[in-house]
Amino acid sequence: MAEAHQAVAFQFTITPEGIDLQLSYQALNQIYLSGVRSWKKRVSRVRNSLIKGVYPASPSSWLFVAIGILATMYMQSDPSMGLITKIQQHLPLRYTTGQTMVSALVFSTLLWLSLILALRFCLKLLLSYHQWMFEKHGRMSNTTKVWVPLVRLLSSRKPLLYSYQSSLPHLPVPAIQDTVSRYLESVRPLLTDPEFKRMSDLANEFESNLGNRLQRYLKLKALWATNYVSDWWEEYVYLRSRGPIMVNSNYYGMDFLYVTPTSVQAARAGNTITALLLYRRKVNREELKPSRVPGTVIPLCAAQCERMFNTTRTPGVETGNKHTHTQSRFCSSVPQGALFRLWVYRAGRLLSPREIEDQIQRILDDASPPLPGEEKLGALTAGDRIPWAQMRKQYFSSGVNKRSLDIIERAAFFVTLDDEEQGMRGDDPEGNLDRYAKSLLHGKCYDRWFDKSFSVVIYKNGKSGLNAEHSWADAPTVAHLWEYTLATDAFQLGYTEDGHCKGDVEPSLPQPQRLVWNIPAEVQAQVSSSLAVAQALADDVDCHVFPFREFGKGRIKKCRVSPDAFIQISLQLAYYRDRGGFCLTYEASMTRLFREGRTETVRSCSNESCAFITALESGETEEECRRLFQLASERHQNLYRMAMTGAGIDRHLFCLYVVSKYLGVESPFLKEVLSEPWRLSTSQTPVQQMNLFDLKNHPDFISLGGGFGPVADDGYGVSYIIVGEDMVNFHVSSKYSCSQTVSNNKCQKQPFEIQIFFKFKFLFVTYTVIHSTICSEMLGQLLVT
Structure with a gap:
């Protein structure tokens, strides 16, 4: 009970002389300071609400608008074209000077709010432009050249964490014809000719009949909801799951x-808990800078921080x-x-x-x-x-x-x-x-x-x-x-x-x-x-974690190849060597360019990547392999950009399936699509705040990233984080109960190919193929091995 007594701010006793009151000034001081902190938080919340409510303008801009209107009126000019006079007629003030002043301020406020809405609408239009993502490096179109300074201009003010939320565009609903055609293209290398013919027939029947009906409902939801995917994705993929x-x-x-x-x-524990609570304070005060697309001023949705x-x-x-x-x-x-x-x-x-x-x-x-x-x-x-x-x-x-x-x-x-x-x-x-x-x-x-x-x-x-x-x-x-x-x-x-x-x-x-x-x-x-x-x-979970230090994104970029595309194609090569075929491959991509965006699937196993792997394994010439690899990496980048900009496949098909369930209709096409296993599920953990880590003076302070369990019982879960210029950390998971998978190369359940996979020696093979000037003499030896 000692702690309870210490918390009491005053004590009193009743004596024959009266009441003896003893105050604890330290306790009262703590009560006072607690109240001050509480009011500071309230004021800060009101201030932040005002700042982000008028973004991309500033609260002080109202003063400039009001001064401008009053100055023009002083010069015997009416910038309102008679609106100030009409406002003045409805004011219950007796004095003409007061009526004029107040009506001018009311008009200034309305004009200021209109300008804010116009600026916000313009910013939303600018953020809806995504063609810049598809342009090759160094080949910027005239439209993008005009777009870049406009975005910078409207984003020049220092934003709070949630300042961009109301300016982010809504996730668009792709055309059903585009989604179906992209789906068929994604599964073409995985199916035999008869299987592809059957799937094409199912897809065409769905597109011409039930699909259009489901699409209308989905477009109606997109008009009404902030994001047509996120709430259903959260409920049906996560919250309705009944397993562990x-x-x-x-x-x-x-x-x-x-x-x-x-x-x-x-x-x-003391420092870790303190750091987490300091981060929470920054989130509550909205002092964190909004996340952006790396290397740009394009903001990402911050709704998940709430x-x-x-x-x-x-x-x-x-x-x-x-x-x-x-x-x-x-x-x-x-x-x-x-x-x-x-x-x-x-x-x-x-x-x-x-x-x-x-x-x-x-x-x-x-x-x-x-x-x-x-x-x-x-x-x-x-x-x-x-x-x-x-x-x-x-x-x-x-x-x-x-x-x-x-x-x-x-x-x-x-x-x-x-x-x-x-x-x-x-x-x-x-x-x-x-x-x-x-x-x-x-x-x-x-x-x-x-x-x-x-x-x-x-x-x-x-x-x-x-x-x-x-x-x-x-x-x-x-x-x-x-x-x-x-x-x-x-x-x-x-x-x-x-x-x-x-x-x-x-x-x-x-x-x-x-x-x-x-x-x-x-x-x-x-x-x-x-x-x-x-x-x-x-x-049943088999986990294997290892840092790959032989080379990293620095050497990959010298080949003018995306590091993510390089690793994704290498993973498919590894799976091919491990299992003797290709599989449906999942790579997570974010859709936070849109309000309340979550993720989209990049189906990274493409016709182009399969063509490269087939050519590499069949002993095609180095020049042909290099050409096919370049096509595969460009295709992967294009798929990733499409997923980021709302032109993905899987979330659209998932929502169509949910609508069909609400309507009580069955679609053989959607049922088959949603039941396909992801035997290779991959994800890159992004490094977002390298400025916090001084790797030059403290090179040992590098993160291992994180990982997750396998999605399919007979598949792999692979997470990777690209750290600095010379290192990639991998997390691989599978299940012991499947005799065809193993995460740790020390296990002898699998032939030597699995060791190539999980030690990533094949990265050297791929690297020498696309950049033969480096270690070209090793190419033949590695291919033989």
């Missing part, structure tokens, strides 16, 4: 590859939900099976990293055993969704269980204080990296809260990472947060010589609050059942 989200949906991000800033677990913190995915019997709560002043943590509420603010002040470290150490030092059923309670979030929804409704909707669950779900994020050591270390660095990836992907299946927007994991040796839930945002948004966190932790907050956080500790800080549960036997039985499901899924 662990491995199948959630993804992970890793720490630095070579460096661990401190080996003190509590200290690493749900980054205080968000939890809750289960339902038919569909789940997401809840973003008001800004909380605590986060939840789990060490050794016990759940705590960790206070990170005191009287409106963010605790210092050293104070948070002290609080974390208190949690680590807590020796009290977990309550019955508490230790593995997180397994409910790792198993199937329907049992978790039933348990939540029946046993966590009232009493102490509801209060404790609310604390977890309202927390800013979840923190796991893991009792294991991870990272690239010891005598088996490659094997340890693989175990590190598996740990972040699923852990023990009960020591993460997989429903939270993200869970931060701090290991015993100071290594860190995170596990992110997928429904609220895509990887680039989380990667931006994690880049800031790592850089702030290492380069700004720092540590003392003995590895502890910097700063002082206030001795009167309240203790972390241990959550209280009353978990009946029925819930404990379901926890065991969910854990068994999750454990079977986790044990």
Whole structure:
């Protein structure tokens, strides 16, 4: 009760002489400061709303418009063409001078608002122009030459995080004829002639009959909704999924590859939590710069940032939900099976990293055993969704269980204080990296809260990472947060010589609050059942992580080839050598050029890439292979640009399928398209804030990126991050239960070709083919090998 007494601002006793009142001036001062901070936040929110509400103009521009109108009236001129006089007639003022002044100000305000709408409309039109993306380097059209300075002019003011939201264009609905023809082109290299003939007949029948009817409904939705894809994509792909989200949906991000800033677990947690909360402060104040297309001033949608913190995915019997709560002043943590509420603010002040470290150490030092059923309670979030929804409704909707669950779900994020050591270390660095990836992907299946927007994991040796839930945002948004966190932790907050956080500790800080549960036997039985499901899924995942250092984007760009196209074609070559054929290949592309945009699929296995691989494997001449590779890389870039600019295939077909289900009609074409497996699912983790990392003076502070589980049971999940000029980090996942796939080249289940795939030696083959002047003598040897 000591903490409760310290929180009381005054004490009084009744004596024969009267009431003896004792005020705690320190407590009253804290109350005063807390109120001041609260009012500052309110003023800041109003100010930000005004600034972004009038963007691309500024609030001060109203003054210039008003002065201009008053000056013209002073010169006996009426710029309003009689409107000021009409306004003056409806004003209930007696004095003519006052009426004239007020009516001029009203007209100025209306004119100012009209100019803002006109500027915003012009900016939206400019941002709807995407042809610049398809022009070759150094060959800019006259239209683009005029477009560039206009965009720069309207974007010259320093924007807030959400300033561009109302100016972003809406995602267009592609013509159904274009989508169907692009689909048929994408599957042509994967089908035999009879199979392609059958699919063409289904597609033509769909296009001429049911497709046009579905398209009309979809266009109607596009007119009404902000984005015709995002809400259905979120609901039907993520929230309506009834299987485990662990491995199948959630993804992970890793720490630095070579460096661990401190080996003190509590200290690493203190700095990491502080950095995350500083990022949240920037998001709330809209101080972050809007993300842009690299190398341009073109903004990207920032809507996903709104749900980054205080968000939890809750289960339902038919569909789940997401809840973003008001800004909380605590986060939840789990060490050794016990759940705590960790206070990170005191009287409106963010605790210092050293104070948070002290609080974390208190949690680590807590020796009290977990309550019955508490230790593995997180397994409910790792198993199937329907049992978790039933348990939540029946046993966590009232009493102490509801209060404790609310604390977890309202927390800013979840923190796991893991009792294991991870990272690239010891005598088996490659094997340890693989175990590190598996740990972040699923852990023990009960020591993460997989429903939270993200869970931060701090290991015993100071290594860190995170596990992110997928429904609220895509990887680039989380990667931006994690880049800031790592850089702030290492380069700004720092540590003392003995590895502890910097700063002082206030001795009167309240203790972390241990959550209280009353978990009946029925819930404990379901926890065991969910854990068994999750454990079977986790044990089946084969993860392999490795940095590729032999060359990177620097040497690739010298060949005048897109690094992403180079890697994508190389992945298809690897799959071909591994399985003896081609497969439907998924590459994630963002559509955040549009408001509330999420992702689109790049079907990177094209006719051109297949032609190059076939020629390379059949021993065609170097000149022919180089020509085909150039065509394949250009085709890939074009496919990527089309996906980014709203001309993709899969989201359009997905929405048509959803409309057909609402109408209760069946489409054999759509059913077959939506059931095709993605045996090679790939994604690039973008590096968005290289300015935060001084790789020249600190070359070891490079990120490993992150990864995800395989999409198909008999396929691969490949994530990669291009770091600097000379390095690419790869994350490969597959399932042990499939005898045809293996992620780690040390395994002997597969022939030597799989080692070529996962060591990426074929990159040298491809590289020498397209750039024979470098190491040309090795070409024949590599092809023979």
